Amino acid sequence: MAMRVNWSPFTGGLGAKSRPPTTQFLRHSQTRLASSGLVYSSSRPSGSEKSKFNWTSPTTLVLGFIPIFTFGLGTWQIQRLKWKVALIEELEEKSRREPLVLPKRINLSVLPEFAYRRVLLTGTWDPDPSHTILLGPRTRDNVLGYHIISPLIRGDGASSILVNRGFVSRDTLEQGKQIMQGVRSDIPKTAALVADAAKQGKVQVVGMLTSAAKHNSFTPDNKPETGEWYWADADAMAKVASGQNGDVQPVLVDELFAGDGAEASRRSTHGIPIGRPPEIELRNMHATYAATWYSLSAATAFMFVALVRRGRGGRDPKFTRRVT
Structure with a gap:
């Protein structure tokens, strides 16, 4: 039987089914990438890689707890805000009343009810x-x-x-x-x-x-x-x-x-004492505090979701590190 002979100028002469130069170049480049640990991958991680995500790692637990905790603090500040607004309204209503004439002997047990x-x-x-x-x-x-x-x-x-x-x-x-x-x-x-x-x-x-x-x-x-x-x-x-x-x-x-x-x-x-102003000023920063805690809760919740998706293969990286 006659053997099929191909002429290739890249092999220096005669060769049996010599590969095209482009194929040789790609294989050579892939070999070098593999030796460096970086390989091109257009596919998602396999099911075995997805199952490696550790839900009980300290990082996962802490990052999962922070959004819940900060959301609770924000809700608590909203409750404090409602209480402070009600208190300010009560004190303003008291300050508008006519001045009291105190009795000759003051009952100390009821004194807190008449504060302000x-x-x-x-x-x-x-x-x-x-x-x-x-x-x-x-x-x-x-x-x-x-x-x-x-x-x-x-x-x-x-x-x-x-x-x-x-x-x-x-x-x-x-x-x-x-x-x-x-x-x-x-x-x-x-x-x-x-x-x-x-x-x-x-x-x-x-x-x-x-x-x-x-x-x-x-x-x-x-x-x-x-x-x-x-x-x-x-x-x-x-x-x-x-x-x-x-x-x-x-x-x-x-x-x-x-x-x-x-x-x-x-x-x-003239050295005469200066009394306090008749207006009652109470510091009310609870709305600002609530916004801060809610913002922190949203940010850490986003970070937690990103961590989970990354650990479970939710993203599509172009380059992955080969584990040897």
């Missing part, structure tokens, strides 16, 4: 400087100072109560120092201010009942023996303000100041 209610007080300021308390330091318009808390003697058989008369700068208090005999270092600072208040005689004060202050771990403890007060502990303040024979109930009222900036400047210049 405006009250009308009549009496004289206690002339003893050892009964006045400096609460602070505090700041107002970037000025360092203290709040002046003095007992108001209501008279006619009524108990005395504590009144936060407002802010006085530290410079004013330092200028008003007098040489006095006393254990507490704050007494010389308040002596002149208390004396000026006592000269006013009978006064009428429009104030606002406060809610009970709570001590936190970031605030130092009060030191009544040295006149250092960092938070408004009404019970302890009432004991100091009562002295030996006084009758001061642990009721704290913030004096209101409705004047403008010019009046506030005049008071500051």
